Every structure is written in structure tokens, then in C-alpha cells.
Amino acid sequence: xxxxxxxxxxxxxxxxxxxxxxxxxxxxxxxxxxxxxxxxxxxxxxxxxxxxxxxxxxxxxxxxxxxxxxxxxxxxxxxxxxxxxxxxxxxxxxxxxxxxxxxxxxxxxxxxxxxxxxxxxxxxxxxxxxxxxxxxxxxxxxxxxxxxxxxxxxxxxxxxxxxxxxxxxxxxxxxxxxxxxxxxxxxxxxxxxxxxxxxxxxxxxxxxxxxxxxxxxxxxxxxxxxxxxxxxxxxxxxxxxxxxxxxxxxxxxxxxxxxxxxxxxxxxxxxxxxxxxxxxxxxxxxxxxxxxxxxxxxxxxxxxxxxxxxxxxxxxxxxxxxxxx
Amino acid sequence: xxxxxxxxxxxxxxxxxxxxxxxxxxxxxxxxxxxxxxxxxxxxxxxxxxxxxxxxxxxxxxxxxxxxxxxxxxxxxxxxxxxxxxxxxxxxxxxxxxxxxxxxxxxxxxxxxxxxxxxxxxxxxx
Numbered sequence: 001x002x003x004x005x006x007x008x009x010x011x012x013x014x015x016x017x018x019x020x021x022x023x024x025x026x027x028x029x030x031x032x033x034x035x036x037x038x039x040x041x042x043x044x045x046x047x048x049x050x051x052x053x054x055x056x057x058x059x060x061x062x063x064x065x066x067x068x069x070x071x072x073x074x075x076x077x078x079x080x081x082x083x084x085x086x087x088x089x090x091x092x093x094x095x096x097x098x099x100x101x102x103x104x105x106x107x108x109x110x111x112x113x114x115x116x117x118x119x120x121x122x123x124x125x126x127x128x129x130x131x132x133x134x135x136x137x138x139x140x141x142x143x144x145x146x147x148x149x150x151x152x153x154x155x156x157x158x159x160x161x162x163x164x165x166x167x168x169x170x171x172x173x174x175x176x177x178x179x180x181x182x183x184x185x186x187x188x189x190x191x192x193x194x195x196x197x198x199x200x201x202x203x204x205x206x207x208x209x210x211x212x213x214x215x216x217x218x219x220x221x222x223x224x225x226x227x228x229x230x231x232x233x234x235x236x237x238x239x240x241x242x243x244x245x246x247x248x249x250x251x252x253x254x255x256x257x258x259x260x261x262x263x264x265x266x267x268x269x270x271x272x273x274x275x276x277x278x279x280x281x282x283x284x285x286x287x288x289x290x291x292x293x294x295x296x297x298x299x300x301x302x303x304x305x306x307x308x309x310x311x312x313x314x315x316x317x318x319x320x321x322x323x324x325x
Numbered sequence: 326x327x328x329x330x331x332x333x334x335x336x337x338x339x340x341x342x343x344x345x346x347x348x349x350x351x352x353x354x355x356x357x358x359x360x361x362x363x364x365x366x367x368x369x370x371x372x373x374x375x376x377x378x379x380x381x382x383x384x385x386x387x388x389x390x391x392x393x394x395x396x397x398x399x400x401x402x403x404x405x406x407x408x409x410x411x412x413x414x415x416x417x418x419x420x421x422x423x424x425x426x427x428x429x430x431x432x433x434x435x436x437x438x439x440x441x442x443x444x445x446x447x448x449x450x451x
Contacts, residue, residue, distance in 0.1 A: 251338045255437050258341050262434020265380055272401040299434075302441030303337075310334040 002054045003046040004061065006071040007192040011038040020192055022046060030058040041068045072126060074193040075185075117153040121182075124149040129186040143183055150179040247315045252307040260300030267292030330449040333440055340433035347426040352379040355419040365414050368407035380430070381406035386415060386423035 005020075005027060013024035016038055027044040029035055038044060043061040045054040061067055074082045124146040131142040232249055236242035271288045356379045359365040370381030385393060385406035393408035412420070443449065 254341045254345055255337055258344055258430060259434045259437035262431050268404060272396050272399045275399045275401050299438045303437040306441050306444050307334055310331040313331050314335045
């Protein structure tokens with residue numbers, strides 16, 4: 001296991017020892033084995049030797065946007081929760097392989113909303129943190145806001161939260177289930193956080209979480225190829241024809257995504273027209289929505305299968321055509 | 326040996342590739358502009374997932390006006406992008422790009438769906 005140290009502001013060696021009881025000799029950063037002070041938003045490993053595992057984890061977490069987001073996530077949620085949250089997000093991504101690919105748009109939307117609710121809770125906590133640090137008179141309002149965001153998240157996404165907190169082995173309760181604990185974490189004047197990262201996979205999940213949190217705000221199209229990339233990578237490692245596999249995976253992904261999108265969009269438009277023409281109630285709407293999602297999923301899975309079966313042959317004939325020129 | 330189905334799948338892959346390029350282009354050229362504009366920001370429809378507003382906008386620009394009017398009268402109007410507002414803030418090029426993207430998306434999606442359906446019904450089995 002690696003212990004990663006993150007801080008919000010630059011810290012001198014004496015301040016570090018005072019706040020955390022760690023001497024500066026114990027920490028090392030990427031490309032700097034013996035720092036004289038800690039820079040803000042930079043991951044440090046607490047291990048004077050700088051073992052190989054630590055080094056690769058640090059290099060994953062070091063890019064500035066990742067490290068900055070990770071520091072603020074850790075400071076507002078607490079270390080245990082960030083790791084748990086990263087695992088959860090990775091798991092949710094697996095549930096709907098490639099989001100669009102399965103066109104389970106209902107669940108994809110839910111994952112997005114869940115991440116959004118968590119993000120809202122986080123920003124409310126950050127707002128409270130700022131109010132406390134600035135000794136602003138709006139402290140209690142900010143605290144109320146955090147509690148409201150928590151209630152919203154809790155009432156809408158109970159199942160997701162339960163799955164998430166079952167994994168978090170927090171000693172003192174979890175910020176995601178207990179707003180009191182969360183506001184306490186946010187209020188405490190800590191500017192340093194320690195993260196326990198058990199391995200490469202977890203580091204990778206943390207990177208994805210911090211990127212995800214950022215992307216959601218921008219509303220960018222995040223397409224997760226999930227297991228498809230895994231297939232290509234396996235073939236590459238096994239010395240197989242990975243370019244061919246890449247072609248198969250990406251073309252079937254794109255085709256099934258387009259088919260699923262078409263079905264969802266046409267279905268939504270049809271429902272909308274139906275609402276004008278006939279007095280369909282909310283029950284009808286829900287039934288219709290489920291039907292649309294079902295048709296979309298079936299469509300994209302069918303297209304995925306057909307394209308997957310034929311894409312290899314198409315790749316071969318295209319390559320033959322190219323090489324015969 | 327290229328079978329009938331493989332030829333159709335090849336056409337599908339080509340169409341899908343063009344759709345993907347148009348999706349990114351339309352998103353970058355038109356929708357980015359609309360997302361930044363405070364007058365249109367709130368009218369891009371609901372995002373089932375990140376990036377879906379690109380499809381909402383394309384639909385609003387591609388549908389004939391009579392269809393869009395019908396959508397705007399529906400209680401589900403907020404799910405869709407508001408065509409009247411968006412038409413005021415887009416150029417002819419934006420609309421043409423959006424319509425091309427949207428209808429190509431719909432037809433290649435439909436083509437794929439029919440292909441899968443006929444395949445499931447055994448039309449391609451020898």
C-alpha cells in the first residue's frame with residue numbers, strides 16, 4: 001500500500017512536521033527525491049525509498065488537472081470516501097458498458113445524475129469550507145445548503161450510496177452518509193490530506209474520478225469504451241492482430257451507439273407527439289419510456305452483434321484492396 | 326468472400342463514420358456557441374447523458390417547423406431543444422449542418438436497426 005500526501009497550499013518542512021508529524025525526509029515526489037518543501041496540489045509519496053509501485057502511482061496522479069481536483073475532492077470528502085467513490089464510479093461505468101453502446105439511456109442518465117448530485121454535494125461542502133476559512137457570516141447558510149444537497153442525493157440515490165458505503169471502511173463514519181461528519185471535515189482547517197492507495201488499479205480509478213468530476217461540469221461527451229479497449233489491449237499483449245480488433249470494436253461500438261441514439265431520439269419524439277395528440281397520463285409516459293429504452297437497447301445490441309460478426313471480414317478485404325494498389 | 330450482409334455492414338460502418346465526424350463538427354461549431362450564449366443556454370433540452378444536447382439541437386434545427394411547433398405545445402417540450410429560440414441564433418450553415426447530421430444519424434440508425442431485424446428474422450442465412 002502506498003500513502004499519498006496532498007496539500008492545498010504550499011507547506012514548509014516545519015509546518016508539515018507540526019501539522020502531520022511527518023518529517024520532510026520521509027516524503028518524495030515525482031522527479032524530486034528530496035524536496036525541501038511541499039508544493040500545493042502535488043502528490044507526494046510517504047516513503048523515503050521511493051519504491052517502484054509508488055513511482056508509477058505518483059506519475060498517474062501527478063498531471064495538474066488530476067492532482068488539483070483530487071486534492072479538493074479529498075479535502076472535502078475525506079480520504080476513505082474518495083477512494084470508495086472512485087471504485088464506485090468505475091463500477092457504475094462497467095454496469096453500462098460504453099454508456100451509449102448498450103443505449104441503456106435511462107441508466108446512463110442516472111449515473112450522470114448521481115455523479116451530478118455527488119458533485120453538487122461536494123461543491124456545497126467546498127462552499128461551506130470557504131465560508132468557514134473566510135470567517136464569513138454566511139457559514140450557517142452554507143451549512144444548510146450542504147445539508148440540503150445531501151438530502152437530495154440521499155433521497156434519490158439511496159441504492160447507489162449503499163453500494164458505495166458498503167465498501168468504505170471508514171473508522172469514523174462516512175461523509176457520504178453523514179452530513180455532520182462531512183461538514184466537520186470541511187470545517188476543520190486542514191490543508192493536508194493523506195490518501196491510502198493500494199495499487200495501480202486504484203490510482204487509475206482515482207484519475208478517472210477526478211477527470212469525470214471535471215467533465216460533468218463542462219457537459220462534454222464522455223464516451224467510455226470500457227471493456228472494448230480491454231479486448232484490444234489483450235489482443236495487443238497476446239501478439240494478436242490488434243489493429244483488426246480495434247477496427248471491429250470501434251466500428252461496432254459506433255454503429256450500435258448510432259442505432260441506439262436513433263431509437264432513443266425517435267422514441268422520445270414519438271412520445272412527445274403522442275402527448276399532444278392523446279391524453280396520455282404519466283403512467284403511459286413511464287411505460288412508453290421503458291418501452292423506448294428497451295427497444296433502444298435491443299436495437300443497439302442487435303446492431304453490435306451484426307457489425308461485430310462482419311467487421312473482421314470487411315477489415316480484411318479493405319486491407320487487401322489497399323495492399324493490391 | 327464478401328457476403329451480401331457484409332456489404333451492407335460496410336455501408337453502415339461508412340455512414341456511421343461520417344455521422345461521428347459530423348457529430349463532433351456540429352458540436353464544436355454550433356452547439357458550443359449556443360452553450361456559451363446566455364440567451365440560448367437554457368433551451369438545449371434535457372441531457373440524458375453528457376453531449377446529448379448536441380442531438381437535441383440538431384433535431385430542433387432539422388425538424389420542419391410544423392413538427393417543432395407541435396413539440397413546443399407538448400407537456401414534454403422541456404425534454405427537447407426549443408426550435409424557435411435556436412433558429413434566431415443560428416446561421417443557415419448551422420441549420421444545414423444540423424439537418425445533415427440529424428437525418429444521417431436517423432437514417433443510418435434506422436438502417437442498422439433494420440439490418441439487425443432482418444438478420445434476426447433469418448433474411449441473410451443461406
